[in-house]
Amino acid sequence: MTTKLSMNAAEIQAWLVSNLAEVLHIQAEEIDVTQPLDSYGLDSTQAMVIVTKAQKMLGFELSPMLLWHYPTIEALSGRLAEEAQESQQETKSLVDTNSTPNLAAEAVLDETIRPLSTSFKFNPNPQNLFLTGGTGFLGAFLIHELLQQTDADIYCLVRATDTTSGKEKLKKNLEAYAIWDEQFSPRIIPIIGDLSQPQLGISTEGFEMLATNIDAIYHSAAMLNYVFPYSALKAANVLGTQEILRLACQIKVKPLHYVSSVAVFESPYYAGKLVKEDDSFDRWEGIFLGYSQTKWVAEKLVKIASQRGLPTTIYRPPLISGHSLTGVGNTDDFVNLMTKGCLQMGCFPEVDYMLDVSPVDYVSKAIAYLSRQEESLGNAFHLQHPEPAPLSTLVDWLSSFGFPIKIIPYEAWQDKLVNDVTSEENPLYTLRPFLLERWSEKQLTIPDLYLKSNRPIISCDATLNALAGSGISCHPIDGDLFTTYASYLIQSGFLNLESVINN
Template sequence: MSEIEAVLSQLAGVQQAVVTLQQRQQNDQQLVAYIVLQSEHSLTSEQIRLALKEQLPAYMLPNRIVQLDALPLTPSGKIDRRALPEPGLLPQKSTTDPAEEQPRNELEATLLTIWQQVLGTRQIGIHDNFFELGGHSLLAPQVMLKLRTILQRPLALRILFEAPTIAQLAQAIANDQQQVSGLPASEQQTTLWNEVFLDESISPEYPVQLPTAEPQSILLTGANGFVGIYLLRELLRQTSATIYCLIRASSQDAGRQKLQQAIDTYQLQDCYLDKRVVIVTGDLAQPLLGLAQVQFKELSMHIDTIYHCGAWVNFTYPYHMLRATNVGGTQEILRFACLSRLKRVHFISTLGVLSSPAYSFTQRIREDDPLQHCEGLSNGYAESKWVAEQIIRLAQGRGIPVSVYRAGLISGDSQAGLNATSQLIWAFIKGCIQLGYAPELPARINLAPIDYVSAAIVALARQQQDAGSAFHMQNPHTFSWKSLLKWLRTAGYELKSIPYEQWRSLVLEQMERRTDQALNPFLPLFTKKLSPRQAASLIGERSFDFSRTSAGLRHSPIICPPIDEKVMNVYIKAFRDSGFLPEPVVLPQADRIHTSNHLQRIWQALGKRSGR
């Protein structure tokens, strides 16, 4: 909270700022910022929000911004946080005629009722922005699922992000069905290919001559993320270089605190932020990485190699919201690589770029297969990384040495067991535990521990003969979904296996009611009916070739450990210790019978609904 308050207080025109975390509904919290403006200034909530976006990550942006004439004080003169008004009870200021804010038809009235239920406030106009009213990516699925149930038709989640007011959303729904459910595959492919563009000025300034010595200075982006912090540790271990970490923060001290927080979160006691770690405050979403032109050029003179791991990982937001960071940021990294002297670039990507249904009949996708298909990519994140890789292909054609490392499902440290809980596989497991039911899937799961992935990337990056290649970061050992369920049951979690479609309907029904359903951020993956084989691909990897990766590590001590029941128990214990997973609860026999009957009633009711 203090960092958000500090950034708010530094904005021109803001006299005082307080940020609180408030309970809005059961299982739902929101960040609320209360500000007092200087008398001669006038700022809108949107202006403040845009200013905050330049300095804070998305998860730290307040859901509501409330302007007050003065902050309430205690008798001793301190800010009385308990006396701050609830946002939903405040009268809303509007510059439009109240009559223009009222629903004009039945659909707008329906949307208004849904928004009032989800946002917990009645003071909503048809031109108010859902996200400015306190909506966020965990509440958006509730809106679209409630609407889906009422209209009995499939609706893409991204439409709410593209049409965030009641008036706009109603108009979009009233338009052609094709516009609501998403672009057809042919149009999606055309649209993404149109995004593939690399500024003509991004090209080596001098004849290509790469350094052969070990790098002395490395630029690392995304260092405070899950993969990034492990890469930082490996770079400190395997090299003697100084690591320049590009961090979005208000100051170098704040950036260092972010790194230390990541180190503490994953308990990397052997990762020290000594003089070899230099903080560079910047922003991937901004031109020149958010640096002044002089600073951009000066830094380029010091750096020998770049590890581009930074990205906005979000499976709910559409492509256009992720474009600036994931595509624009990659272009700026390539610009930086060409400046002063040519630098090697190591780009951390995802196997999700190969998730198009067009690859369904490819037996084994090789590391050097061309990245041709984007039709049917299931989320904006995969689309943004696909476009970024296509831009990298253009850069390689101009002589810029870029290697690509595509990661699949990454698990936690094989020794400490600490995971990034935002990953799909863990959300999938938690979602099943929340339901008490798991889908029957013919899936084989490939989990690569983060300590292996990070060590392998750095080791491969240091081998200069494979510059410009692609590597698939996979575990040679897989295990079945059925085995994973067995391990979870042995750990005490009672999970009943049911057909996938039955399980999917239960998940959607719970998403509609609860913002804490772990699979909420992955709603786009569950809106369509899938065959068991298609559903298995959600958590089970396709068959990816990783022979180049294996060959590159053949003479190194880096070996990927298999994920078995012993390792999974380490993960489960870490999840319980952190509170991500609950302790197992054994239901009495009578409760089990009641729960089973309740499932049957829900399934019968859901079976009457179309579109699910």
């Protein structure tokens, strides 16, 4: 990074507007420089594209967090112009990525949210379910499973302008995952709203109607963004969960099935420790990603509601991979992007990583089944793969299939990432700032933080016991599974064998 341009705020602003318009595929005129950047729905990858390009243009290092510390283009341009002047000699990061909010102080549940009655009768045949996240990955498969495993109608919270477009959004999402079945269509009912708004953005009348009529809630929605800080995700992930708890407690007591994450054990305190389903997750210090911080606080809110008498069940998945039989999944998830990027580089880093992934069919089937067992209430479940495999299994499999791939020392891989990955043709190019940023007191990079020695050992014994006899099992991480995934990734155009082999 050698070129250092001295640009003024107006020039930087014009540059940002045109580049934001480009990544969002909209006209520059549609961008209002005084509007918060997150109102444009910028995702992690798009944010990385902007940061990487800005870094190249200005000639100094930028933290990906910058976009959210200076949340409008106007504010960001001003700050970058100041920094461009100051940093003529020096290269430094512009934000302190080590600051963690006091998560324990954030975990305060509105006092008015408590079940009106402590008497609750479990209903094994619910008629009306409320589900969030139905336009997302796991949510789509949860809808699919709940349609199969119950007779209930499913009321789905959707961000859309009206019920017609809301229904269309749900349908398109299930179609994209090859699980849309027209005969079930009447049982999928959109409820227009937004997690980040009071009462989920639903009118008081509508909220009360739902509170009276629904029998159980499945809360799967969240903003999954590994770049945004806690403050940018709090409204949807933390306050949204609070509104879900309000709905669960209001008028009639409804059990809440909350999709959390193994990320609640991301504090370095748990590194190398065995954590079981019913272990406390009180330690939050050092959780570095804003997303994980919100999942910790949100699960604490659910815990508080449970202590106030609300029946709740917690499901903690690891990374969720594609369907084990069809391979259909999220192509732009971290594992897929890393695999594609490393294939293009011709090498994987030599790191002691475990493939902590569970196929989406296992996760969704297990949640739908466990949620219908009365004894699940009050418990947490770990949907961890029972036999996780080391990353080297994936590399061995890729090699045995003729992919030209080597394992090289981690430092050499990082150097290659900096020096050889120089265009957006490699998906790791836009992830470079994220992968190379130093986080936490120990100044570790994201890949360092995922080393086996820095991770907890997640036990899933109690979950497997609870699933015993259900016929639900997790597909082994083996050649069959990799073949299924690779076929889908090639067929969908995400992986191009020729370009990998000729690289």
